[in-house]
Amino acid sequence: MTTPVLICDDSSFARKQMARSIPDSWDVEISYAENGQQAIELIKQGKADVMFLDLNMPVMDGYQTMQVIRENDLPCLVIVVSGDVQPQARQRMLEMGALDFIRKPIDNSKLVSLLRQYGIYSGEGSAIKRQTETLKAQPVVSTEEQFDAYRELVNVAMGRAGESLAKQLNEFIELPIPNVNVIETNELQMAINDINVDDRVSAVSKGFVSAGISGEALVIFSDANVDSMVRLLNYQSANTEELQIEALMDISNILIGACLNALSDQLNVNFSHTSPIILGRHCDLEALISNNISRWRKVMAIEIAYAIKDRDIHFDLLLLIPDYAMERVYTRLTDVMELSE
Structure with a gap:
């Protein structure tokens, strides 16, 4: 039947x-x-x-x-x-x-x-x-189908990162549908939809590379949320600035590490990571981007807007992959899928 x-x-x-x-x-x-x-x-x-x-x-x-x-x-x-x-x-x-x-x-x-x-x-x-x-049913792949594959690749990585953070914080992490765009780097700010342009922001950055695929992962925090994260993590120190930096680095390491590990698993590559760095503190988004993201002319920008709604905390994970690496990402993803069957 x-x-x-x-x-x-x-x-x-x-x-x-x-x-x-x-x-x-x-x-x-x-x-x-x-x-x-x-x-x-x-x-x-x-x-x-x-x-x-x-x-x-x-x-x-x-x-x-x-x-x-x-x-x-x-x-x-x-x-x-x-x-x-x-x-x-x-x-x-x-x-x-x-x-x-x-x-x-x-x-x-x-x-x-x-x-x-x-x-x-x-x-x-x-x-x-x-x-x-x-x-056999899909001999030709359109640009939209490739973008759909990129979104699904990131969707899995996004979930893995959210799971790691949820376990660490014992909080439910709201996960969005990833926003994926291929844009000129000077248009990057307009592509980031979920960051209030009036906010002062801080960011942590980590580069990654393997098998001809390179990129940068950034976690961008509104300054208005940082003290809430410090309280959530229950850190104890008399130095407010040190506490804030520690919270930024810890949250970023959890998110970026889990996300890159999930990408590595799906693409069957071992990414080499740079050490995480504070990209900017208490600056506006335009200055953060124009001062630090200029070495590529065009990028695939993937924005993931995480939230802990019960705590009114919001932050963005931004993955930037140069356009020349996009085809390699798709080829690796489809090759791995076929080999795993």
Whole structure:
């Protein structure tokens, strides 16, 4: 008997990766949704006995989707597939009725193990045929598809960094949909949407390089948030400036380290890191950028606006990758995905 399966994720790259992992011997009819609103309609049409659900999506995210499923008692087994695996996120979704979580990036062996655990599927685990069909169906890749792959790459890294910070601080970290742009460096300030232009900011920077891929990671803090972070970290010292610098460095090291490690895992490279440095203190965003980010003419700028809403703390992780390295990033990502299947 054919099982209706729904894959709900705003990333086309992630939907394909999920579909490639489904075992060949599992008799399924696969449907796709780009957000929770589309998913609810397909569930109501009987196209989702089993749904693989992302958390961070526009229109209707995974939490909102799960809430609608529970309130309307919709007949659908939900397995969350997400880069955000914070303990609070997992607990929240399980309490609303999700069956389990799978950490992105998904692979065939992880999926088969979970399906067998819950008695959903017990046949052969191989997905070679489905993987081959997926490759044949996409002989040409558009620029938008490449950008979608970059966003999904960063989405996983963003979730890993958020998870590390959540464990360290014992707080829930709000994760956004990453903002990805390819721009001239002199347009960088306009591309950073979530930093108030009137704020004075401080920033920590760390460079990385490997396999022809180089870049810089920056964590940018509004000065208005720094004292809140010091209190959250419960540091003790009479020197306010030292406390603030320690908080900036510690938060930045956690975020940048976890993010770069996740990028390394997905691209199968070992990044060499420069030592973190304070890029600027108590300056405006325009001065910070113009004084420090000028060695590349054009960059892929990836902005991730983290927040701890209960503490009213906001800060941005900014990844800058020069345009010449973008194609190498995409090639590494797709090569690794094919080898892992």
